[in-house]
Amino acid sequence: MSNKKCLCGHENPFGTILCEQCGRPQTDEAKKSKLVDMRYEGSARRSQTYKRSIIDRVWNFFSSVKVGISIIVAVLVTSAFGTLFPQKLYVPAVTDADIAAYYERLYGFPGVLYYELGFYDMYNSWWFITLIGMLGTSIIIASFDRVIPLYKSLKKQRTKRHVSFMSRQRIYGIGSVNDTDVSLGKAEKKLKELRYNVKIEDGAILAEKGRFSRWGPYVNHTGLIIFLFGVLLRGLPGFYVDETLWLREGEMRAIPGAPGFYIENQDFMIELYSKEEDEVFGDAIDRVGAIVKNYQTDVTLYKEAEDALLGQSDKLEFVKDYSIIVNKPLNFEGYNVFQMDYRLDELKSMTFHLTEKSTDRSFGEFTVDLTNPEPTYELEEGARVELKDYFPDYDGIEDGEPKTKSPVPNNPAFIFKMVTSDKPEGEMSFVAIQQTLETEVNDYKVSFVSADTRDISGLTVRKDKTLYILLLGGIIFMIGVSQGSYWNHRRIWIQKGEGNELLLAGHTNKNWFSLRKELDQVRDYANLPQYEDREDTESFEQQNGDNS
Amino acid sequence: MELASLSANLLLISFVAYFVATLFFGGAVKGTKSEASYKSNRWGKIAIVITSIGFVSHVGFFITRWIVSGHAPVSNMFEFITAFAMMLVGAFILLFYLYRTPSLGLFALPIAIIIIAYASMFPRDIAPLIPALQSYWLTVHVITAALGEAILAISAIAGLVYLLKNVDLTKKSKQRFWLESIIFTLILVFGFVLSSTTFTITGYEAKFSFIDKNDNPAQIVYNYPPLFGMNEYESLTPDTMKPFAEMPAIVNAKTLTTFVWSLLVGIVLYLIIRIILRRPVATMLQPFAKKANSKLMDEIGYRAVLIGFPVFTLGALIFAMIWAHEAWSRFWGWDPKEVWALITWLFYAAFLHLRLSRGWEGEKSAWLAVIGFIIIMFNLLAVNLIIAGLHSYA
Numbered sequence A: 001m002s003n004k005k006c007l008c009g010h011e012n013p014f015g016t017i018l019c020e021q022c023g024r025p026q027t028d029e030a031k032k033s034k035l036v037d038m039r040y041e042g043s044a045r046r047s048q049t050y051k052r053s054i055i056d057r058v059w060n061f062f063s064s065v066k067v068g069i070s071i072i073v074a075v076l077v078t079s080a081f082g083t084l085f086p087q088k089l090y091v092p093a094v095t096d097a098d099i100a101a102y103y104e105r106l107y108g109f110p111g112v113l114y115y116e117l118g119f120y121d122m123y124n125s126w127w128f129i130t131l132i133g134m135l136g137t138s139i140i141i142a143s144f145d146r147v148i149p150l151y152k153s154l155k156k157q158r159t160k161r162h163v164s165f166m167s168r169q170r171i172y173g174i175g176s177v178n179d180t181d182v183s184l185g186k187a188e189k190k191l192k193e194l195r196y197n198v199k200i201e202d203g204a205i206l207a208e209k210g211r212f213s214r215w216g217p218y219v220n221h222t223g224l225i226i227f228l229f230g231v232l233l234r235g236l237p238g239f240y241v242d243e244t245l246w247l248r249e250g251e252m253r254a255i256p257g258a259p260g261f262y263i264e265n266q267d268f269m270i271e272l273y274s275k276e277e278d279e280v281f282g283d284a285i286d287r288v289g290a291i292v293k294n295y296q297t298d299v300t301l302y303k304e305a306e307d308a309l310l311g312q313s314d315k316l317e318f319v320k321d322y323s324i325i326v327n328k329p330l331n332f333e334g335y336n337v338f339q340m341d342y343r344l345d346e347l348k349s350m351t352f353h354l355t356e357k358s359t360d361r362s363f364g365e366f367t368v369d370l371t372n373p374e375p376t377y378e379l380e381e382g383a384r385v386e387l388k389d390y391f392p393d394y395d396g397i398e399d400g401e402p403k404t405k406s407p408v409p410n411n412p413a414f415i416f417k418m419v420t421s422d423k424p425e426g427e428m429s430f431v432a433i434q435q436t437l438e439t440e441v442n443d444y445k446v447s448f449v450s451a452d453t454r455d456i457s458g459l460t461v462r463k464d465k466t467l468y469i470l471l472l473g474g475i476i477f478m479i480g481v482s483q484g485s486y487w488n489h490r491r492i493w494i495q496k497g498e499g500n501e502l503l504l505a506g507h508t509n510k511n512w513f514s515l516r517k518e519l520d521q522v523r524d525y526a527n528l529p530q531y532e533d534r535e536d537t538e539s540f541e542q543q544n545g546d547n548s
Numbered sequence B: 001m002e003l004a005s006l007s008a009n010l011l012l013i014s015f016v017a018y019f020v021a022t023l024f025f026g027g028a029v030k031g032t033k034s035e036a037s038y039k040s041n042r043w044g045k046i047a048i049v050i051t052s053i054g055f056v057s058h059v060g061f062f063i064t065r066w067i068v069s070g071h072a073p074v075s076n077m078f079e080f081i082t083a084f085a086m087m088l089v090g091a092f093i094l095l096f097y098l099y100r101t102p103s104l105g106l107f108a109l110p111i112a113i114i115i116i117a118y119a120s121m122f123p124r125d126i127a128p129l130i131p132a133l134q135s136y137w138l139t140v141h142v143i144t145a146a147l148g149e150a151i152l153a154i155s156a157i158a159g160l161v162y163l164l165k166n167v168d169l170t171k172k173s174k175q176r177f178w179l180e181s182i183i184f185t186l187i188l189v190f191g192f193v194l195s196s197t198t199f200t201i202t203g204y205e206a207k208f209s210f211i212d213k214n215d216n217p218a219q220i221v222y223n224y225p226p227l228f229g230m231n232e233y234e235s236l237t238p239d240t241m242k243p244f245a246e247m248p249a250i251v252n253a254k255t256l257t258t259f260v261w262s263l264l265v266g267i268v269l270y271l272i273i274r275i276i277l278r279r280p281v282a283t284m285l286q287p288f289a290k291k292a293n294s295k296l297m298d299e300i301g302y303r304a305v306l307i308g309f310p311v312f313t314l315g316a317l318i319f320a321m322i323w324a325h326e327a328w329s330r331f332w333g334w335d336p337k338e339v340w341a342l343i344t345w346l347f348y349a350a351f352l353h354l355r356l357s358r359g360w361e362g363e364k365s366a367w368l369a370v371i372g373f374i375i376i377m378f379n380l381l382a383v384n385l386i387i388a389g390l391h392s393y394a
């Protein structure tokens, strides 16, 4: 596998198709073909040259664009399947059984299948992650396979090319002119005007522009790899925090995931658009009903004092007051706290009063704090009410015992013992919203007066150190993709042939009409021979048709 | 309120201008033997001037509506689709200045017209923004994404011209079938516009109560005679048609009804045209594409993807991620709309690789461009209207 020497004297690496310097075809196949394949300049690529060991085979597999495209399409198709039914994340159920039931209830058999196949959590499945991994591998290997040889041959190319190279270009012309030197001189001037880099050697011109656009794909692939690397990093501890926090009005809590920080909910509010204030929206409000204008939680952020023991929350330092609204998270030390959700009007406290049934005599009112109830409430004239039992989320009676569904005070119920001077041993009463039950007929009763409510704000706490890596990947991708898309690599070769003949050839990696537009300007100005675009016979026929 | 009606009038002006410009582009194509001799053609010059006037008026519509509502007018279906049409025309003007081909205009403008007509079928009132949408990033994201999609759409139009010119319509073939299907789809959109306008003019309304998929009671108003009823529906409007079938809770029977009505009207329209012509409808359009240069259309198609792909990436993925991070605390959440933006992006990446490395040019490339447009439309319409996710704000 040694290097091969071209007729021009240049030593090409094994596997070269077109001589790096003069462009003479090196392989039999290239010699036979009418047009040369200019991709990667006919350079020797590893994947095309070595095909034996296992490493070669793996390398060749991943460097193949056919394989690369298959992987892209596989990701595309699996992603599409994942949108058929909602993903697990968007299913309002927590346990596996509930999730399975959800799919079955709404989607029937296809839903069951979707669940069983694991499509309900598509994007975290091992095969999806494997596909992404293969995509990354493929991008890396395919890029290395091409970029180095491409770089070398573009660097080494000579101005004067061999005729067999010129005549195998897609744009090619040959013809006699009055004075070759005058034409070459004028061509040089015009090409420079069109902002080509012009090199001259021994009666030959090489005009080139936009070579840097050839590196676009490699730059954008680098950006993609950086992005994928960033995504990979979030699996590591410390890089990524994602917690939720429900915070009642007036409540202060440690921020989960952010040790040493505390947050207090001063006030939560929700604002609707009104027809009076926002007149232009009148029709829309009439059509769809109330539209929310703003959710907002006014919070105070505290930090544990430096000298405090961890978890000792009595030594707090004020950090700042902030109003968290959607699209405006609270930021501190790399953390973001977002306004995500809310629950309005959770019961906070209930006020009752104690009366004697027959006379309506009142012993005064008492207020039960529903998150922190007290065992006894002292009233007037020596009366008191004892709270014997409390069911925050009363859910009916089971086996003779009242039940609570959750510790959240959605539907509070109480067993009160009413003690008065008449009845020092007390009377029992079960009080729930809208009902009072008595085991025996009582003389006294506790009746509901009023309730106080408060709102709960749903907050999400995030820290994501990878964001900057992702952003960097995105920016590099954009640079590379713009470089490759908005600039093209164009080359024009002009050289003397025999006698008064001039040879003309052109190549671009994309947008041939734009190259031809420029070439026509040069040709008109320098009186160069007519050329043809061997892939577009239509235009030339049409042109002739129009002239006739 | 005056500005609001000025805004509506500006849109009307651009609609008419695009129509007139189409006629002039037709004259330009008719008057020349080929693309090559176009440069000296007067019809084409007039056509592009009228197109530009229409475009300026369209931009005027966009800006005045922005001023009236106080936010970028891309927050509901009507606004988004009209903005998309505006950018489509803008992208066409850009490519026209690069390649000066009237054949492209002859197809791009009618498609812009159909899109505007389609947009006008959605509620047109100016709506306020819910909190999640109150962000500069949203404005930047949506406008850039729509611009990218509009530029990519031009590649599908160039592809369509390429196919009309190059597919042999005299013989039965797969290509002929699919090309005819594309034309049929365009007629369907027209069927939707026609049926929707008819029922709107007659003021048809039928109200139902039903049980939604979370088992909550809800109400819905149909503007079409109900063919399908919502889950456990009960009619609230007397003397309306009784739906033929009740749908399960996951199907929006109202959308289905609208779709089936459009389909029926579209099929009838198609059959009428077909019976009058006695040959595939595509053959009627073929003469308009005959003078286009195939290689040129191929290059325009590719160029549009090259110009549009980076813009799309920036708008639909990068800006989208930044905004999603601000509004929903995560830059990516596998929401259907997001996934379909990713699919679109992957599709065009595959397109570019197939073309660059596997030589998929000409007809293959043209088909891919058309499929790309279908994916974009799917994301815009089906995902919004059917697979509703977080983005279904319309």
Ligand code: HEM
Pocket: A062, A063, A064, A065, A066, A067, A068, A069, A071, A072, A135, A138, A139, A142, A143, A146, A214, A217, A218, A220, A221, A224, A481, A484, A485, B346, B349, B352, B353, B356, B357
């Ligand atoms: C989603 C993933 C990918 C994206 C967004 C992407 C993007 C691009 C873009 C925009 C180009 C330039 C195309 C043009 O200018 O027409 C390109 C070129 C290229 N890509 Fe990718 N690519 C991806 C994955 C891959 C994979 C998996 C391979 C593996 C085989 C690959 C191999 C190449 C090659 C060989 C080129 C041509 C390079 C050249 O001409 O010098 N790409 N890519």
